[in-house]
Amino acid sequence: MEKDLTVPLWEKYLLTIEEAAVYFGIGENRLRELAALDMKREFTIDNGNRTLIKRKKFEGWLDEKKKISL
Template identity: 55%
Template sequence: MQNEETKREEGMAAGQKFMLTIKEAAPYFNVGEKKLRRLAEDHMGEFAVYSGNRYLIIRTKFEEFVLNSSEI
């Protein structure tokens, strides 16, 4: 059962997912993992949530954040 779930998650493109892990979001947004993790820590609740032991980036909200920011 777990194998089927991982296949489903891997098969879905990052642009189709609502939430992305740091490792998925870094290449999608062309931002380093370390920088993305720091942004997630600083903007918790704005575009990032902490689930278990990992940060998840809400893709649509992070896209808005990037559009409204002059510098990351």
């Protein structure tokens, strides 16, 4: 019998752009733009050609914002 290894989004450390869009309610294009501007890599990490969002770090970053603008 196979184990279900699915991890809920709210328990994942890293989220794909697609997962982060669903979790945070922010569009994928906006998340890609924000990730591209994250030069210090505070809330993103690159895994090959894929950008991942550090869920808790991004939550903290969002908590400090009053507006999501570029």
